[in-house]
Amino acid sequence: MHPVRSVLLAASESRWMRTHAANLPVFRKAVRRFMPGEELEDALGAAEVLRQQDGIATIFTRLGENVRDVTEATAVASHYLDACDRIEQRGLDTQISVKPTQLGLDIDPARCRDAVLRLAERAERQHAMLWIDMEQHGYVDATLELYHAVLARHRNVGVCLQAYLYRTAADLQAIVAAGGGVRLVKGAYKEPATVAYPKKPDVDAAYLSLATTMIKAQTAGDGFRAVFGTHDQAIVAAIQAHARAAGVPPGRYEFAMLYGIQHGVQRRLARNGHRVRVLVSYGDHWFPWYMRRLAERPANVWFVARTLFAR
């Protein structure tokens, strides 16, 4: 792993950094490149602009993870229920994506499952999908268990799978068989070589192979939803070519990208008739998430440095 990437991912897991560095004006200013603001209202405003200017739909996620307190986890669930109301009032095509550990997976898995069930039910009334993020590898079993439990009651739920994990091909097969939804990503955490491919070319190859399985599942037409969460243009082009060859029209699968990354590509895809969704993050617990964004492209560190020296 690139040494800068390794340092940034270590910083993302440091409580000390989260408490101290997150208050530095340089980070507060630089993070604005990836999030429109800390409030739900900021995300709603960004979603309206994306819809009006580019015809792009959105996904919201309130930043935060590893909540250690039941009251806090309950507040997060209530927040998302309120967010669904506000999305509906504004008539936005916006989905919600939740982190299980933010809904209390570490403290009380049953309570976390109840919260996700309530959110899936709320999303269903809005004819929207509810997405479950994937966190570090130690959470994969519990997250997939949660996902399958919710899928048994609500078909509008999807889960994120990470191409860098060796186990993902088997996890994907199980989900395809159950007829759910998958958002495929490369994976954002610092993982050991015992569980994840350490080299980027291997991750990219795994991503393409998993994407091929997902496109094949689309041809079966059994309700499986395929979402490709990537900014990698070579991979985007390969998926498009593969889908075309398999006779899967662009409207049957979706690309998802992060707010502030490859906006030109997002617009071009939407203009060319592809389904594109942009994940808009907000909230005040942004530090670990921001460090993972820097780690994805160590050149981003220069952007922080420029912010530091800009007048």
Ligand SMILES: Cc1cc2nc3c(=O)[nH]c(=O)nc-3n(C[C@H](O)[C@H](O)[C@H](O)COP(=O)(O)OP(=O)(O)OC[C@H]3O[C@@H](n4cnc5c(N)ncnc54)[C@H](O)[C@@H]3O)c2cc1C
């Ligand atoms: C919608 C969505 C949801 C996600 N959910 C999860 C999740 O639940 N769990 C999880 O582990 N990960 C998640 N991720 C993050 C994902 O795992 C990757 O870390 C991230 O998407 C970068 O990988 P990439 O596929 O874009 O490819 P890369 O090979 O990393 O990047 C390809 C190109 O995209 C551009 N790019 C990528 N990242 C950045 C960046 N931060 N800043 C500037 N340019 C960049 C660069 O030009 C780069 O060359 C999500 C990503 C997306 C888009």
